[in-house]
Amino acid sequence: MNLSELLIELLLMPLVAFVIGLGMVLMMRKIAARLGRRIGPPLLQPIYDIIKLYGKRTQISHGLIHEIGIIMAVGGYVAAETLLPVPGMNGLADKGGVITLAYVMMIPSLGMALGVGQCANPNGSIGISRALTAMLAYDIPFILVIFGAAYVYGTTNLADIIAIQQQQGVSGWGLMQMPLLALAGMLALPAVMGKQPFEIYIAPAEIATGPMVEMSGKFMGGLFVMQCFQLYTAGVLYTTLFLGGGAYWITFLPKIYAVVAIPMAAAMLFPRYRTEDVIRLMWKWPVLVGLMGLAVAMK
Amino acid sequence: MSKLDNIPVRHQPTEAAGRKRTNPLAHVFDELVKFCQSRSMFMLHYCTGCGAIELPPAMTSRFDMERLGIQPMVTPRQADILLITGYVSIKTLKRIILTYEQMQSPKYVIGICSCTVNGGMYWQSYATAKVLKDYLPVDVYIAGCMPRPEAVISGMRELMSDIKSGRAQNWKRYYENYDHYLGNQQKLFGEDWQTPTDIIAEARHYGLMTDRTLGEHTALLEKHQRPLEALEMRLSAREKQKT
Amino acid sequence: MNELVLMVALPLLTAFLLPVIDRLSSLAARWIGPLVLLLTAIIGLSAWSQTGSGAITIELGNFRPPLGIDLYVDQLALLFALAVTLGTLLLWPAEGEQRLRQSTLALLLAGSGSGLALSGDLFNIYVLYELIAVVSYGLAASRGTAAGQAATLRYLIVSAFGAALALAGIALVYQATGTLNLAQLAQLAPTQLNNGQGLAAFVLMLVGFGVKAELFPVNTWVPEVYATAPARVAGLLAGVVSKLALLIIVRLLILLFPQPEALTVMLVLGILGVLTGELAAWRARDFNRMLAFSSIGQLGIMFIAFSIPGKAGVFAGLAVALHHLVVKPALFLLAQRWGGSLEHLAGVAKGSPLAAALFILLALSLIGVPPLPGFWAKLLVMIHLLEQQSSLYALGAWIIMAGAALEANYLFRVASSFYRREAAATPPAAHRTGDLAGASLLGAALAAAVFLIVPLADRIEAMAGQAADRDHYIQTVNPEPLP
Amino acid sequence: MDTIIILYTGAFGLIFIGIAGIVLSRHLVRIIFAIGLLEAGANLLLLLATWRDGASAPIIVGGRVPALMADPVPQALVLTAIVIGVGILALALSLALRVQHAWGTLDMRAIRLRLEEEIDDAAGIEPPTSADAPAPRPTAPATREGGA
Amino acid sequence: MTPLDQLLLLSALTVVVPLFTGNRRITGPLATLLYTGQGLLLLRMAGLGYGSETPVSSAVSLQVLGLELHWRFDALSWFFALITIGAGLLSSWFASGEWAQRYRDSGSSLRLFHAALALNVFTMLVLLASGELLSLFIGWELVSWASFLMMSLGSNTALRYAMRYVTYAFAGAMAVLMGLVLVYTRTGSFEFQAFRDAVPSMDADTVWLLFGLFAAGFGVKMALLPFHLWQAKAYAETPGPGAAFLGAISSRMGLFAMIVVLVQIIGVARLVELPVPFTFLSGRDLLAWVAVFTIIFPTFTALRQHDARRLLAWHGIGQGGYMLLGILIADDLGSAGGLMHVFNHATYQAVLFMSVTAVIHRTGTSDLNKLGGLVARMPLSFLAMLIGIIGLAGLPPMNGFVSKWLVYRALILEGSPLLFLGAVIGTLGTILSVYKLIHNTFLGQLRLEHVDIEEAPSSMLWPMMILSTVVFVTGYFPGLVLDWIASVQAAVGLPVLAHHLGGVHIDKGGLDMIWVVSVLLAGFGVGALVFLSGNRSKRVHQLDNYAGGHFLTADTRYQYSDNFYPGLMHLIGPWYRKSFRWLEGGFVSTVDTVSQLMQGLYRHTHPAFYLLAVVVFALSWVMGGD
Secondary structure, three states: OOHHHHHHHHHHHHHHHHHHHHHHHHHHHHHHHHHOOOOOOOOOHHHHHHHHHHOOOOOEEOOHHHHHHHHHHHHHHHHHHHOOOEOOEOOOHHHHHHHHHHHHOHHHHHHHHHHHHHOOOHHHHHHHHHHHHHHHHHHHHHHHHHHHHHHHHOOOOHHHHHHHHHHOHHHHOHHHHOHHHHHHHHHHHHHHHOOOOOOOOOOHHHHOOHHHOOOOHHHHHHHHHHHHHHHHHHHHHHHHHHOOOOOOHHHHHHHHHHHHHHHHHHHOOOOOOOHHHHHHHHHHHHHHHHHHHHHHHHO | OOOHHHOOOOOOOOOOOOOOOOOHHHHHHHHHHHHHHHHOEEEEEEOOOHHHHHHHHHHOOOOOHHHHOEEEOOOOOOOOEEEEEOOEEHHHHHHHHHHHHHOOOOOEEEEEOHHHHHOHHHOOOOOEEOOHHHOOOOOEEEOOOOOOHHHHHHHHHHHHHHHHHOOOOHHHHHHHOHHHHHHHHHHHHOOOOOOOOOHHHHHHHHOOOOOOOOOHHHHHHHHHOOOOOOOOOOOOOHHHHHO | OOOHHHHHHHHHHHHHHHHHHHHHOHHHHHHHHHHHHHHHHHHHHHHHHHHOOOOEEEEHHHOOOOOOOEEEEOHHHHHHHHHHHHHHHHOOOOOOOOHHHHHHHHHHHHHHHHHHHHEOEHHHHHHHHHHHHHHHHHHHOOOOOHHHHHHHHHHHHHHHHHHHHHHHHHHHHHHHHOOOEHHHHHHHHHHHHOOHHHHHHHHHHHHHHHOOOOOHHHOOHHHHHHHHOOHHHHHHHHHHHHHHHHHHHHHHHHHHOOOHHHHHHHHHHHHHHHHHHHHHHHHOOEHHHHHHHHHHHHHHHHHHHHOOOHHHHHHHHHHHHHHHHHHHHHHHHHHHHHOOEHHHHOOHHHHOHHHHHHHHHHHHHHHOOOOOHHHHHHHHHHHHHHHOOOHHHHHHHHHHHHHHHHHHHHHHHHHHHHOOOOOOOOOOOOOOHHHHHHHHHHHHHHHHHHHOHHHHHHHHHHHHHHHHOHHHHHHHHOOOOOO | OHHHHHHHHHHHHHHHHHHHHHHHOOEHHHHHHHHHHHHHHHHHHHHHOOOOOOOEOOOOEOOEOOOOEOOHHHHHHHHHHHHHHHHHHHHHHHHHHHHHHHHOOOEHHHHHHHHHHHHHHHHOOOOOOOOOOOOOOOOOOOOOOOOO | OOHHHHHHHHHHHHHHHHHHHOOOOOHHHHHHHHHHHHHHHHHHHHHHOOOOOOOEEEEEEEEEOOEEEEEEEOHHHHHHHHHHHHHHHHHHHHOOOHHHHHHHHOOOOHHHHHHHHHHHHHHHHHHHOEOEHHHHHHHHHHHHHHHHHHHOOOOHHHHHHHHHHHHHHHHHHHHHHHHHHHHHHHHOOOEHHHHHHHHHHOOHHHHHHHHHHHHHHHHHHHOOOOOOHHHHHHHHHOOHHHHHHHHHHHOHHHHHHHHHHHHHHHOHHHHHOOEOOOOOOEHHHHHHHHHHHHHHHHHHHHOOOOEHHHHHHHHHHHHHHHHHHHHHHOOHHHHHHHHHHHHHHHHHHHHHHHHHHHHHHHHOOOEOOOOOOHHHOOHHHHHHHHHHHHHHHOOOOOHHHHHHHHHHHHHHHHOOHHHHHHHHHHHHHHHHHHHHHHHHHHOOOOOHHHOOOOOOOHHHHHHHHHHHHHHHHHHHOOHHHHHHHHHHHHHHOOOOOOEEOOEEOOOOOOEEHHHHHHHHHHHHHHHHHHHHOOOOOEEOOOOOOOOOOOOOOOOOOOOOOOOOOHHHHHHHHHHOOOHHHHHHHHHHHHHHHHHHHHHHHHHOOOOOHHHHHHHHHHHHHHHHOO
16 A cells, blocks of 8 residues: 555545544434434534534633643544544554554543643533543453454454454354453443443533533534544444454444444433442443453453 | 613624625635524523423423424533523522623523513512613513423524524624623622623624723723633743733 | 780789779879770780781690690680770770779770680680679679669679589580590590580580570570660670670580580570560660660571581671671760660751761661671671571571561661651760760771771681681690590 | 489589579579579589599698599689689679669569669650559559568 | 773762762752763763673672672663663752752752762662672662662651661562572572573472562562552652652662563573462462552552652552563563563653652642642643653553553463453553642642742753653654663563564554554644634633632632542442551561560560570480480
8 A cells, every 4th residue: 555545544534434423423312312202403413513613703711721632632533543444444553453542542531631621620620530430440341352352363453353354254253253242342332432321421410511511612512523533433443343344334334333323222221320330330240241251262 | 770672682783793704605604604503502591480490391302402403501611592591580690690701602692481571570579680681682582471382492493593694693782782781780789790701801802892892880890800811821920020 | 925915914913903003193093994905905916917827825834735724826816805805995984983993894804805715724714704794793783873783683693593504514524524625625525525415515505605695595684784784884795795705605616516406506596586686676665775685686696607517607607796896886885875765866867967877887787788798797697507408597597687677677767767857855965075986986997898898708717717627726735635 | 323323413403403593583682592502503513523432632642642533623613613603692692782772672573673664764765554544653662572 | 991880980970979069059960960971971882782792891890708799781781771870860950950959948958869869870870780699689789778868868757758668678688688698509609690500400499489589579679569568658758859760760670680580590481380389370470460460559549649749659669560560471572561661661750750849849739639720830841741641641642652552462462361451450540540640730720829830940841851752752763762672682581572663563463653643643733623623712711610600719719639539439449458558567566566575585574584594404405315
């Protein structure tokens, strides 16, 4: 692959991710609405929201770090998307691998945390404290799953992982090879996405949306963009590890949407978990299943 | 203080806000933004009174405001619309004004229930502010005691069309006529009334200064207000001594 | 070479003449003691340079041993005789009203100590040992307080008990061999003493002479006496007298008792000494008793070291003993003003920085921090202990290690309290120049030893080789065979 | 033969009694006497070292050498030892007298406790008792216990 | 006079010079200059001997007690010496300007501080240069006491913790000495080579014993569990620049010694052959687990600290675990990760301590509940701390990520999921904890009393900025450090890591930091573009803030700092049992009881020892069987 192709890929990948992510946000809201017997937002609602937020006249900033935080939040995910291979585009998959991806995915959280911290609003800090605690909770099963997959496939290169799975068809999928690990990943996924019922960190009525409390206008818009990336990344990563990735968009897209939709739909039905309950839940079942899966997979 | 027939439902754009952009592309862009603004309204419902009870049905499965792009938001920073749902006591009004000033323009105020229009059943109470628009520019009043969810949504749609067409510019009036609003506020809260937000500086920031922005009341305010300047990053303390 | 006899005779003579001299001139009485010691030290030093590496024997009255009494002068004996003289000089205890009596006692100590180091006859050793004991009672009680006298009394009881046991031991030796000359005994030992009776005699003498050497079960007097006696006297007892007793035991061990059980007994008692001493010191709350217990522990290490068979043991033990000989008196000189509760020492470094620094140097060397001499001594002990390939010796090594760790803890607890920011309510007075100078001298010697470690080690090794060589001793003295 | 066994038994018996006396008595004077006994035992042992049944004194009178002479060396030694022993006993008694004068007791246990206290006092160490302890111990033992 | 001699001589000179210049202002700059000289000599040595097979040896050698002492530098020593001198240089620079003045005005002795710092550097160089076990031990002890000197320069609290340190350190040293002597009695020599030759013929028990002694002894300095209690408080209470120096390199000397003895001489392969009885673990696994618990426990202890310096110091302990873990994996990736982490940790830990010291210098406190919002007043210190915490947390693009990545990758290759999990738990805890650090210090509300403070003086900023740059650049181009690491691996006898400037290339998933960081920066650029597409933002005062309609006034404390992670603590709070403190306390009270017993023996009314003596006498009599 020559350099210009690579550069084009690097430009395209975040863009594609953003578009797919918008769809995912819409889907999430639709699912939530349907489960509440509502109609839900119109098709372009995520775009309306983002454009409106960027179009606000007042853009309250609490300082440079507030702004840099948002830039890091968006930029971190833009970079992360290039490490995540999609059909036809491998991007930098061979330069980083899954461990790097997992760590690059923390950069946006760090950025957001910094920005929120600069806002000098304790509600925001409380939200960050909860979000980081939740990260400690879900990252343990998540990292177990990543380890298992990387060990079983014998590589950390996501492109290689996809290739290995696709050689053997559906039976070669991670889901078939290591069902327990896949289950553990699925259990942890809602928490990774930070959606219901694991959104205590934004608890609107209690701490006024936590980290977003002082976010207005384009700051909020940036977080909306980040959310699109977040859902996309979670979906694609899981698909890559366990569902054979995708050779073609036509098979790939249903997979990633399903990966986001299925746990969401189930999780949406649960009441919100308190922070310590998130930890308790995540350190118990997914970890247990994950360890069993590892034991089976490494045998 | 104010007469009943002064309820501003529709406003013509004021001169200061009416600067035209010549670039046609910019025009299209402005239109797009306006459209998006009208289709994505985040509302902060300041549930002061009984009207608040009508909002949950409006948001949940019976009427579902989300299909119109209307979502509840909890902080003034994120909200576009301030919903005031019922009588406003003087103590509450201070918070309402603070909240309004912390909102991001373009911002809109909807007064729900008769109490916000003229004091309603509390018209003779010593403790309530009777006419909301004396203190804040109100975009839409939804009268009734209490208005039904249909009426609320109807009022919202009214506002949506106003936004789309560019008529909903009342937020600018607050800056342009700050002296007037401040005067009314001072009458109610006393002369030492102030909020952390520096409206005059903001008016300058947006280019919305008119001769009505400053006046005797703002002069009174400036006497005791120490404006809160942003804490900019700096490397040494000497800069501060210069200013 | 016979002037060496003066080393013993001169101080003794002066001691007896001192009351007379005092009548004539009190100034002369004040100065004659140190001067005599200086003189004897010079004699000793000149003899040191003359003897070189050889050993000689001096037959008193020209009677050949075993009939006559002889002095055996090898480097080791000479070194200890010198150490006694110089130590007494450095820690000259005479002060205050009792000056005269204490001068007498100190001279007696120096004389009989030198005699003890040089003596080549078992009964002579016993007599001189008793003389030292009596002198030390006098010195220990010289503060005149009731507590001092009570402590001395308790010391005396233990000591008398020990002396009686030692005498019984001598009796057993004499019964087995019929002689008390060390050289002759050495000749006869392999045949006559290499049995149960010999062992019993050794144990009796070990316990008996061990009283002064702070051997484990008979050292209960140590903390009491060191806490009540003047610090200089304590330094003298801990630093010098204990080493003399140790020297006697080692001499006996080498010459008379070749059986391995003797070594084992000494090893076990040494281990117990280290254990009890260091642990008790860890909990001590005043400076003197901390030093006292620590000195028990150190002596324990020496016993362990000397229990290593052969030249290696003597070498290792000597290294530790010589090191302790320098360090402990210096510490007791510091205790002259610092004796008392450790809590009172908080923040003293501000007032007396030199003393605090000296204490740290001494403590570092005591626990064995390289490159200070204490480390090399300890290393030597460790190496030779573990080379024995025996679990008991290995136990000894482990105990020494643990003891050193404990010692580091309690010594540096004190040292760090010196540097605490807030001072104690009643800070101790500053050191007198004499004390500080003495301690500094010893500290400087210690520091100099860091750089001279290589020649020093060689010298001590040679000394140990000589001392550990039984045949050499016999040949040097060359006693007439017993009729 | 029997004599020597009796003598040896006597010597060891003396030593044993001496040790037992030191260990078991609390009264100082008794302890000091026990030391005397111990020393006597040791001396006797030394004498017995070369004791020969029926030997005469090793004095050559008129050039006639007795068939069996006692070894003169231990006797000389014992003489010295006895002198030393007596000196030490005297010293011990004088010290005991001083202690008796100062503290009014000759009970070893009381002396030890008192000694401990004095040392602690001199060093400035608080006694390791609780501040809420019922009552302080009387500092001077008022009792003169342990008479002969 | 070999280059090594010159280096050591100059280093010794650095110790002496402050003693003469004393409390004058010149001391700091002069010392800094001398460190620069040392650095240059070291670099010159790199040209001579570094990387080649033969180490640079010293002309000095001693023969004591028939034991030969000699000194030399190989690539391993060189690598550690580089970090040491670098840390010394920057700490001394940091301590030479306004800080020095303040320190002197507070009545402390600047002379002593600089001398202590130089002494630390010197003794470390001596240790690093050791050519056989005895000189290793001598260097080891010197380093211990030098850092004791450094630690005890602080307050009374510092003195107390320094005391604790010295107790631990000396006990550890005694274990080491025991090990050395055991080796000597087996081989008759202290030479590394003799030891190495003797290892294969030793039986398992001996190797276990040696392993235990050396691991425990060196582990004390590294603050491996359960010997970690001394470190955090001792380091935290050391005067600022001293803490930066100690935190950066001091406890790594333990790692150095461990590499020399356990990896280079005994060999990890031999450790793998040592089974732990009744388990399926090997000796290496045991130590690896100790390393992992050393990562986890101290990190989560750090999470509970509310003093910035203690928080950092506890993390310092935790990070040591990664290094040991990496080295114990002993393949090319893992050992490179462990070694590289030494360098990385030194850089970011120093910058963090410096930043905290700068904050203390300006505000007078390091209590995380009494700070906040300082970014507006000390932006560059903030930047330094930000870079530092990203490094410490091991996130890209800083260098901490690369070393941790190498360790993780090696663990995946080896297939040790639980070790991997433990390491990751540590990283996650670190992220939580460092966010709390930077939030409570620099973010949030600026307190009223801090409104008028200034940025740290330039003498503090320069070292911080230099170190920050190093943290970033070596994260961007890890190949720079990996070059040195490869030589170290060759010198130690580990498999050498094949690397390039951007990282490592492995068929099954490598790492190229140049690409990753570039794309990250580009991503930030895109983010900035997106951000700037909105309207211009307007800065507001911190009190113009959402408070549920409440009017915030200047005296309102509107900051969230104490008990920062209540949810987590609600769950894991009860797990903090202070078990190690309990263990230590239990040990101390055991010693106390026993020593009371021993004192009791000496205090007995009737010296019952006579009885003992009689028993001994009687026994020996019987034994003799007369």
